[in-house]
Amino acid sequence: MTETVAIETIMRTLADPTRRAVFERVVRSAEISVGELTRDSGVTQGAISQHLKSLKLAGLVAERPEGRKVYYRAEPEGLAPLVDWMSHYAVFWRDRFDNLQTLLREIDP
Amino acid sequence: MNDVATLTGHRKIVVDQVFPHTLDVVWKTLTTPALMGRWLRMEPKGFEPKVGTRFTYQTTPAGQWDGVIRCEVLEVIARERLAYAWKGGHEDNVGYGSLLDTVVTFTLSAVETGTRLRLVHSGFLLPTNESAFENMSKGWTQVVQSIDALAAEQG
Numbered sequence: 001m002t003e004t005v006a007i008e009t010i011m012r013t014l015a016d017p018t019r020r021a022v023f024e025r026v027v028r029s030a031e032i033s034v035g036e037l038t039r040d041s042g043v044t045q046g047a048i049s050q051h052l053k054s055l056k057l058a059g060l061v062a063e064r065p066e067g068r069k070v071y072y073r074a075e076p077e078g079l080a081p082l083v084d085w086m087s088h089y090a091v092f093w094r095d096r097f098d099n100l101q102t103l104l105r106e107i108d109p
Numbered sequence: 110m111n112d113v114a115t116l117t118g119h120r121k122i123v124v125d126q127v128f129p130h131t132l133d134v135v136w137k138t139l140t141t142p143a144l145m146g147r148w149l150r151m152e153p154k155g156f157e158p159k160v161g162t163r164f165t166y167q168t169t170p171a172g173q174w175d176g177v178i179r180c181e182v183l184e185v186i187a188r189e190r191l192a193y194a195w196k197g198g199h200e201d202n203v204g205y206g207s208l209l210d211t212v213v214t215f216t217l218s219a220v221e222t223g224t225r226l227r228l229v230h231s232g233f234l235l236p237t238n239e240s241a242f243e244n245m246s247k248g249w250t251q252v253v254q255s256i257d258a259l260a261a262e263q264g
Contacts, residue, residue: 084204084205084207084233085198085204085205085207085209085211085233086120086122086233088205089122089230089233090122093122093124093228093230094124096148096149096150097124097126097226097228099147099148099149099150100128100138100148100226101126101128102148103138103144103147103148104128104130104134104135104138107134107137107138107144108130108131108134
């Protein structure tokens with residue numbers, strides 16, 4: 001079951017750089033355990049678990065317990081609310097401002 | 110850079126940058142169709158920096174929408190502010206190409222190092238149709254990259 005989560009929740013959840021890094025690692029793996037995520041992260045396992053909990057609440061990851069381990073995978077639908085006009089234009093304007101900078105240099109060196 | 114208003118239902122994009130050029134030059138790039146076309150990568154049809162002027166931009170069509178952005182100049186204060194309505198989309202579309210009723214506002218101000226240009230693109234509504242995103246898993250790592258920038262500004 002996929003719950004609908006407000007964009008604000010997703011944004012707030014991903015605003016934390018460490019949490020975002022955790023999420024991106026989950027995205028890149030098919031499935032990953034807390035232990036694997038903690039390794040090379042420079043953060044404690046407890047902290048990683050907290051971040052995973054927030055990501056789960058935001059509908060961005062799902063978990064699968066197996067024995068004593070819990071595996072996490074990304075939930076693609078979780079980001080769905082962001083794939084809209086707004087994310088389109090956020091990228092659009094940033095890109096266009098770069099163009100504007102280039103154009104200004106050309107016409108007013 | 111970008112931020113997202115927390116107002117429920119409506120949100121906006123803000124891009125704010127200082128350019129080492131005079132107000133005059135920056136204003137010209139915002140109000141001269143040929144120059145607008147060069148940095149926006151689409152030339153406005155029928156644009157004039159006059160309140161009430163209706164003009165269009167041709168963008169990528171989606172579904173029943175022809176890709177035309179319909180604009181109307183709402184405010185012009187030379188070298189200070191330019192605002193226009195930015196509408197498009199079709200009710201049958203979801204995500205990109207869905208109904209869009211927004212306003213784009215450029216505000217200029219002189220700063221020591223040149224001109225500060227602030228763009229506010231406002232009026233975005235929460236997506237209403239969740240089924241829009243069924244095919245999300247395709248290439249969604251790219252999405253992560255684009256939200257990265259969005260989310261970073263929230264921090």
